Amino acid sequence: MPGVVVVGAGQAGASLVARLRKDGYEGRITLIGEEPAPPYQRPPLSKAYLLGDMALERLYLRPHHYYGEVGIDLRLGARVDRIDRAARCVHVEGEAIPYETLVLTTGSVPRRLPAGIGGDLDGVHVVRDLADADAMGPQFGPGKRVLIVGGGYIGLEAAAVAAKKGLKVTLVEMSKRILSRVAAPETSDFFRALHAEHGVDIREGIGLEALTGEGHVSGARLSDGSTLAVDFAIVGVGIVPGTALAEAAGLPIDNGIAVDAEGRTSDPAIWAAGDCASFPYRGARLRLESVPNAIDMAECVAGNIMGAARAYVPRPWFWSDQYDVKLQIAGLSSGYDRIVTRPSAAPHTASFWYFQGETLLAVDAMNDPRAYMVGKRLIDVGRSPDASLVADPGVDLKTLLA
Ligand SMILES: Cc1cc2nc3c(=O)[nH]c(=O)nc-3n(C[C@H](O)[C@H](O)[C@H](O)COP(=O)(O)OP(=O)(O)OC[C@H]3O[C@@H](n4cnc5c(N)ncnc54)[C@H](O)[C@@H]3O)c2cc1C
Numbered sequence: 001m002p003g004v005v006v007v008g009a010g011q012a013g014a015s016l017v018a019r020l021r022k023d024g025y026e027g028r029i030t031l032i033g034e035e036p037a038p039p040y041q042r043p044p045l046s047k048a049y050l051l052g053d054m055a056l057e058r059l060y061l062r063p064h065h066y067y068g069e070v071g072i073d074l075r076l077g078a079r080v081d082r083i084d085r086a087a088r089c090v091h092v093e094g095e096a097i098p099y100e101t102l103v104l105t106t107g108s109v110p111r112r113l114p115a116g117i118g119g120d121l122d123g124v125h126v127v128r129d130l131a132d133a134d135a136m137g138p139q140f141g142p143g144k145r146v147l148i149v150g151g152g153y154i155g156l157e158a159a160a161v162a163a164k165k166g167l168k169v170t171l172v173e174m175s176k177r178i179l180s181r182v183a184a185p186e187t188s189d190f191f192r193a194l195h196a197e198h199g200v201d202i203r204e205g206i207g208l209e210a211l212t213g214e215g216h217v218s219g220a221r222l223s224d225g226s227t228l229a230v231d232f233a234i235v236g237v238g239i240v241p242g243t244a245l246a247e248a249a250g251l252p253i254d255n256g257i258a259v260d261a262e263g264r265t266s267d268p269a270i271w272a273a274g275d276c277a278s279f280p281y282r283g284a285r286l287r288l289e290s291v292p293n294a295i296d297m298a299e300c301v302a303g304n305i306m307g308a309a310r311a312y313v314p315r316p317w318f319w320s321d322q323y324d325v326k327l328q329i330a331g332l333s334s335g336y337d338r339i340v341t342r343p344s345a346a347p348h349t350a351s352f353w354y355f356q357g358e359t360l361l362a363v364d365a366m367n368d369p370r371a372y373m374v375g376k377r378l379i380d381v382g383r384s385p386d387a388s389l390v391a392d393p394g395v396d397l398k399t400l401l402a
Pocket residue numbers: 007008009010011012013032033034035041042043044045046078079080081105106107108127128129154242245273274275276288289290291292294317318319320321
């Protein structure tokens with residue numbers, strides 16, 4: 001029997017095959033990945049691994065021998081070029097691999113700068129995979145000048161690593177503030193101040209006009225007319241879902257591979273999970289780009305392949321590490337109409353609570369695991385605290401759970 005074939009050996013793909021085996025699936029499982037490395041965690045690529053504080057072995061989600069031991073046929077360095085839905089097989093460099101059930105966990109693809117503005121010069125990097133981090137790492141020498149394009153979490157994390165390593169860091173963000181797509185102005189202010197303390201030159205409301213250089217990047221021209229000399233550049237301007245394979249196979253795409261509540265595409269033999277998939281959520285479609293979503297959705301789909309018929313309900317959370325600050329985010333902030341700040345006397349510590357009316361939507365907690373934990377529990381069960389209690393540092397947050 002052809003069994004389950006999973007395309008994309010990243011966080012979601014690895015979680016899905018492990019869950020299938022754990023839950024007793026006895027059929028054949030094939031996990032196909034384009035990258036040469038066995039499945040690994042990506043978050044350290046812009047944090048501890050880039051800093052040189054984490055060994056390669058610790059990135060791997062499981063030891064390489066695990067896959068063979070539990071009967072998972074792991075094919076690495078193998079790119080699936082095409083899905084043949086009529087014949088129920090995928091094509092990998094001329095070989096047809098049959099499937100009974102196919103799962104697409106193809107992740108996402110980083111946006112790159114166009115070649116016309118210097119995006120193809122040597123020394124212009126993105127941070128999506130291990131090869132990107134390994135190519136960039138040797139450039140992080142003290143005194144080097146790096147330009148970071150984009151003030152989202154990945155750009156800011158790379159800036160923190162570079163500043164810690166003694167580089168001269170300039171970060172440009174086209175919109176009027178860093179993190180504008182994902183966080184409230186209060187959180188942007190917190191991180192702007194943190195980076196300023198470490199000497200990072202953050203320029204907001206300023207776009208990149210072009211990277212310049214002969215073969216290798218050596219300069220940048222900004223939208224305010226200024227120019228910069230740079231030794232290398234890191235581009236963190238977002239990602240797009242990896243939908244090409246699904247689209248070519250005629251599957252519906254809607255900000256990602258469109259799946260139903262259980263994770264199935266319009267073809268009952270094909271499922272999707274992780275960064276590449278958009279699923280129904282509160283009357284709309286949602287696509288999340290995070291490790292917790294990749295794991296939870298993949299595990300839910302694994303159960304559904306085995307007949308659980310369970311709708312995927314995300315319980316969103318996320319984190320970021322910059323210098324000595326651990327940011328933990330619970331919930332989804334979109335639609336908020338006010339921010340309640342919980343002050344803290346401790347340095348680099350705060351939490352911002354996103355409300356829509358009286359409803360708590362999300363919490364950004366900086367170095368405050370208690371605020372994160374309480375906020376997450378309340379959001380998970382759909383309860384909202386009185387905002388005045390949240391804002392009062394004299395109130396023990398744990399009492400909000402009572
Ligand atoms: C630098 C960085 C830092 C991050 N930090 C955080 C963080 O702090 N917290 C957090 O929650 N999330 C973070 N994320 C996001 C998180 O890593 C992703 O959301 C998660 O990896 C998504 O898992 P996935 O399995 O959907 O996709 P991926 O892990 O990207 O895996 C997809 C895999 O599919 C492969 N593939 C694609 N097409 C094909 C094909 N045709 N044939 C074969 N293989 C194919 C790709 O090569 C890739 O290996 C970070 C991401 C990056 C890049």
